[in-house]
Every structure is written in structure tokens, then in C-alpha cells.
Amino acid sequence: MAEYVGIDLGTTLSGLAYLKPDGNPEIVPNSDGERLTPSVVFFEAHEDVKLVGSAARDGGEPDRTVFQIKRYMDDPEHLVEIDGKKWTPAEISALILSKLKRDCSKIIGEIKEVVITVPANFNELARKSTIAAAEMADLKVKRLVNEPTAAAVYYAHSQGVQGRILVYDLGGGTLDVTILNVEGDNIRILTSEGARHLGGSNFDEMLLEAYAEQYRKQTGAKLFTDERHRRRVLQTTEDAKKMLSKLQRVNDTVANDKNDGIARIDLTRESFEKLIRQMLTRTVMLVEQALDSAKLKTSEIDHVVLVGGSTRIPKVKTVLEKLFGKTPKSCGNVDECVALGAAIFAKRSARIQEVCNASYGTLAMVYNARTGDEKLMNSIVIPKNTPIPCSRTQIYQTSEDNERVIEVDITQGEDEDAKFVDVIGRITLEVPPNRPKGCEIAVTFSYDENQRVRALVVDKLSGRSREVAVSYKGAGVLSEEDLKRKSAHLRTMRIE
């Protein structure tokens, strides 16, 4: 049996690693002989089989193929309909995890418990869906760990470095920036910032537009009119993008599927860099945000570590080099280090101190006694970056005489302007009648190591209290029973 196993469930690629008896992690290949499995599922029409991986990606039936499901893990309304059956993102992810589990256990023995990685800015629902996906695939989740944390754990382990590390993880679908401190065997996360919908796929789409434009110019026709052909061209643009990480110039030809002729595409690295420059500026702004959030200057970062397939783009390195005045280091195999780090994490989680990924608080009218100002604000109880597990309390006052029901809105977000935060829940507490306004109410938030939050409201006068798990209920979250049923069903499926 493999005791310490880590899985990187990526937007475009997934991988599984285990910790060898000598304490070093290793990637376990799938049954197709690949170290990483494309996160793509194909629902075969004739045989009752679900293909996962390269076969699915290259199959070419877009109506029956699911790409990038990870982007929808927090969308309770995103359902994929195939042959009249609706699949949730968690169920699709479960198929990918099943493939990894089945294939890899042939090599390393039974896999029961795993650490799964998620983007640092994955919200509660996305985390829950990930855990549900694992359970359906008959895997017990020991811990979820943030992807950049896992990558940094691997980097620190393999390079034996100490000090402050900034991890820049630009993958297929997301950018994660994490700053952490390594001291001996102990790792302390200082902050994590993320951007969803910013990654290699965006660059592919931009190139696709450029291809379509060129095609229109040269032939007067449309490059694609259906999803199938668009996918095919998208694959071509991704290949060209990768070539441009090695070469200065790529010559390509494209055609549509309507015999409108062939167009020549001449791409230079320079023109590609120009195309993605603004996107890269956004990534720099996220790095700056992370530095601000940790109250650090660029000069206070000892190592800049590159993670994620998109950091192979040379411009990414030069931009970061300019910003930090030092050469960023690649953590070896940029698309494997998250899984490798997760396997190490499975054994060493106790030595890794993580922080709250977001601020939690409530809405309050805040009076400043000195200036006389009053403002409706997002009043933060637990600030982002507080080491977890943790618990914090703030005292508030009631606003009206004879208030019978106290309502506490739970906010998530850093902005003090209430317009720019999410209200993710509400606690109501009934209190005794005939009390003047100004009674004290204590609001406590606590945060566990899986980034799950609880809120407690206590009416000080009566001692009445109410505690809730801050979570997304209802749509998108499965009941225990549903999970068991789906898990049993999945075990009977042919997944290859």
C-alpha cells in the first residue's frame, strides 16, 4: 500500500506522486505510459466507457468531450449533459481521479488516502466539490493543500533552500502567487494571492484570434465555424505557443474544414510577447499585491520560484527578473512539482503553517468618536494571512431598541467598502424583549486547517448563542447519501 500520496488535479493536466521509502517523492505514470494525464474526459457513444487523458483529448468529438472542468468547480449550476444525463463538475473530476487511482495503484499498490492540491484562491464550494470528487472516486482526502504551497515544499525539499520564497505558478487556467518562509524543516506561509481565468489557455485563445484574423485576410473566409474545428485549431495554436518558448520564429499553415484554402502564419516570439504583454502585466500586479499583502519589498524575497507549464515562456522569466533583480529559479519539472510536493506534504503536514486565504467579517456601521464620521463598512474579524488554525472575536452593538432578532451577515473579502465583498451567509439569533439598543454582541470566527470557517454569535446579556459552519449549502453540495450512491455507481464504470 502506498502511504503518502499526492494528487495535482490541474486544469489541463493532472498528476499523482508518492513518497518512496527513501523520503523522496516520485511521479507515478498512468497506464498509457504518461507521467501526467490530461484533465479531459470523453464519453464514448458506442461502448459504455469513459476515456480520460490523451485519448480523450485527441478524440475530437467536442460534444462528448469535457475540458477544463476545474474552472467550474464552484459553479452549482454548471452541468454537463451527455445522453440526457447531467454530470456535475465534481462527478467529472471524480472520473479523472478514478483513472489516476486505478492506473497508479497497479504500480505502487493500493491507494486509500491522498493529499489533493487546489489553487490557493479556491473558495469553499470549490474545495467541497474537490473533496466530494475524491470520495466518489473512493479516495479519502487527508488534507487539501494549496498548489503553490505544495510546489514550495517540493522546491525547499529538493534544493535545500532557506529563507523567503515567492512562488509564481502560472498554469493552464490560473495564476497563484504565494510567499512563504522556510526555516529548517518548518515552512510558514505568509500570503497567497490568485487570479482565476489567467493562464496558458488565455494565450492559446489570443493566438487563435490572431490565426483567425490572418486566415480572414488571406482567404476572405472564416477559419472555423464549429466547435470541433475550433478545438483543432486551438490545439495547433497551443503547439505553436510551446514552440515559441524554444524558437524565435514559427511558420505554420492553417486551413478551415470547408476547402477555402490554406493560410500561412508567420509567428515571431516578439509578436507573441507583444500579444500577451498586458496579460503578463496583470500577473506582475498580482505579484505586487502579494508583496503588499505580506508587507514585503522585492529585495526582501530570497528566491523566486517558477511553477506551472506557462512559466516556460521566456518572457515570464525576464519580466520577473527585471522586477526582482534576480534570476527566478525553476523548480525542475514545472508541471510535476505540485504533485511531488503534495506527496511530501502528506507526510510532513504538521511542519507546515498555513494562513487564512481570505478575510472574514460582518457588516457594521462604524462610528469614529474622534472625527464623528460614520460609515457602513465591511468590519473584518479574521484578517487574511492570519496563521491557521485560529479564532478571533469582535464585539458589536445592537442598533435598535427592543430588537428581537439579531442578524449577522458573514462577509468574505478584504475591501473595507461593503460593495466589494461577498456576503456568504447570515446568522440570526433571537434575543429577549425590552432591551435598549447598544447591547453587546460578540462575533467569533474560527478557521480550521482545511480552510473551513465557523462563525459564533453570542448575545452577552442573555448568554444566548448560535454557531454555524460558514459554508455553501444547497445547490452544488451533495448529501452524504448522494455521495455514497454516486461513489458505488462510479466503481462499476469502465474508465480508461
Added chain:
Amino acid sequence: MFKKILQSLSRSQTAKTETAKQVPAKNPAPAAHQARGVLNQIAQPAATPSKSQTPEELCQITPKMSKDQIKAQLKLLYRRYNRSASSLDSKIRSEADQMLTAIVTVREKNFGEI
């Protein structure tokens, strides 16, 4: 020094609509995020960045502002709109995307390209 009075969304909603009237229509505030999966949103004027506005107008940058003020404003806006860029609501997402483009354009004009 500070007195904090609990205020819930349902109660502040009425007050909000009042203040909303005073907000100039051009205020480029984004809608709050995560349309679904979130209990409720704070009412606010819908703010679609309009095509006719320059990046500076969208970012509320005035000629009088110092470099430091511009930098601070861009940071604030980047944080806000990067957050809305992961909204589940595609309209909010595309508005956030337009704002991020404006933010980057203003940054490039004032502080050079990366």
C-alpha cells in the same frame, strides 16, 4: 475610539437605495461577486464600463493626481477587479476584464511597459 454597530444586509438595503441615488451614474463600481452560491449581494448601481470612456476615466485618474496617487488607485482597482474577474456571473467577469485592461493601459502609460 470606534463604536461598531451591527448592520445587516436586509436592514441596510433601504438605506443603500437612498444613497445610491446620490452616486453619479458614471461611478465604475463593479457588481459584487459570485452571483450564485452567495446568499446575497449588496445593492449598488450597475456599472458597465462604457466604450466611450477613456481608460483614465474608467480608473478615475485625473490630471492633478501625483504618480503615487495613481499607483495607489491602480492597486486598489486591481485588487477589486481581479476579484470580480473570478465571478461566476459572466457579465461581471467581462466587465472586470475590461476594467483590468484599462488598469493595465493606465499603468503602462504612467509607469512604462513591463
